[in-house]
Amino acid sequence: MKMYKKLLALLLSGSMVLGLAACGGTQGNTETPGGESTPPVSESQAPQETGGTAATDPDSIPDTMTSEDGKYQVAFVTDVGQLKDKSFNQGTFDGVKLYAAANGLSYKYYQPANSSEATDDDRYNAMKAAVEGGAEVVVCAGYLQEAALRQAAMDYPDVPFIFIDGYPLDDDPDPAVEGNILANVAGIAFQEEQAGYLAGYAAVKDGFTKLGFSGGGGGTNDACCRFGYGYVQGANDAAKELGITVDMNYSWEYGATFSASTELQTMISGWYANGTEIVFACGGSMFQSISAAASANDGYVIGVDVDQSAESDTVVTSAMKGLSDAVQWAVGHVYDGTFEEIGGTGTSLGVKDNAVELPTAAESWRFETFTVEEYEALYQQMLDGTLVVDNDFSKLETTEWSNLNLNKI
Structure with missing residues (x-):
């Protein structure tokens, strides 16, 4: 297509x-x-x-x-x-x-x-x-x-x-x-929940089983909330298809102002040190702290809003909107x-x-096993309505995730 x-x-x-x-x-x-x-x-x-x-x-x-x-x-x-x-x-x-x-x-x-x-x-x-x-x-x-x-x-x-x-x-x-x-x-x-879903699904399909989400706005920004809720849904669905259970740290700490900070970098470094493999950096300049933590701990990052692959070798993909x-x-x-x-x-x-997506250019696509063709098939399911991503992020904490352990921090 x-x-x-x-x-x-x-x-x-x-x-x-x-x-x-x-x-x-x-x-x-x-x-x-x-x-x-x-x-x-x-x-x-x-x-x-x-x-x-x-x-x-x-x-x-x-x-x-x-x-x-x-x-x-x-x-x-x-x-x-x-x-x-x-x-x-x-x-x-x-x-x-x-x-x-x-x-x-x-x-x-x-x-x-x-x-x-x-x-x-x-x-x-x-x-x-x-x-x-x-x-x-x-x-x-x-x-x-x-x-x-x-x-x-x-x-x-x-x-x-x-x-x-x-x-x-x-x-x-x-x-x-x-x-x-x-x-x-x-x-x-x-509809950020769609972009978040694509990122979460792709990450788990690529082999990541210990994920993180660090959001901006302190949990009061609807756009970031939709990104995060979609990310959890995508990760859970991919894990269900694979017959595995994945873990996710999920936090709004140190993101109220969307700014880089030593406190945020310290927290995310702790996540990586304790096994987190990839973190969705969902909040403007927060990316700087999260990518720095990833670089220091051999971790990976998912960018937000625009293609952030040029900013750090740690970026595997970005949940983008137009x-x-x-x-x-x-x-x-x-x-x-x-x-x-x-x-x-x-x-x-x-x-x-065509207003939300993951970047598919060769220089931006850094998944090792999840392919562009698989991604396009998933995107088509959203496009034709066979896959509907829920946008009611108030359900995040009350939902019993079948294949995902959600650890809210």
Whole structure:
């Protein structure tokens, strides 16, 4: 089968399925993609060459630029952690740069003050600076942006905001009160449980029997929770097929800020020393601590969000989602005048949209016995609906896993 065409190419060809998805207990109309094609998207939705550069490598585009008029049209407000985290922030910013470069637009990133200790006021101030700096669209990364983004969207109703790993927002912060949906916020989420499943299944099929999961957000980030829950399901199912039982350490410790830390590295080093063979590093810059622990203990790592194989020889695979392509598609709706199609709603992207996957390039595929062909067959089962991965991560602790010993730390 044809595997992993770029999400953006799919969207431009019209085979993208737009769905409204419930995420993080949000309010308003929500659905999941139904698998039916929408009418073809007009050519005007594709990035147009208006004096820009049709770059395909985001690393070839500078992170900073100088606008002649001092205004920056496409703005990015980062999540916690580093801009160049080789993960969530960087993957999202790549989409901003690629769209801007292809369309001759100015762009700028804004990092909230106080780094990992950023407050809602810090995030709001970054969004305010972006709007006052001439932003025609503001891309905000991460669920922690919710409160600040709600206020910014109300204060600047004429500015479209794109909420990556987000959901529809209303004008009342009380989740028990149904407010008015903010039409200038487009929530873009992913079905991370599918990518997590692929990674967990592949790891066990490749011979790993002692696994780990180290997640960001302290267990309050729905995206990481879906990644982890899918990972457990995939590992359990693969073990069941093999007739074995596998062990898994599962923890949110030292990941609340998604940052690298000596405490996290020490904990993961202890896991490796006690027999853990591979750890899913699910949390931005946490990867640095986990890969360092793996290198020091002859262990292995599963990356997240983007292909992290180039960052360390310890990386066996990465549970990826199409951050860059989703950003380009959403920003495209602003500039072709169709933002109302996604504003005020949530879009959930998964295998049916070619938006989650494992990398299959030769330099990234480091499994020894699990083959690309086996992986493609598994992916096809998700695609045709014969394999459905549960996304209700509240079941993680109450489920009796048939072939997996889950050790929550």
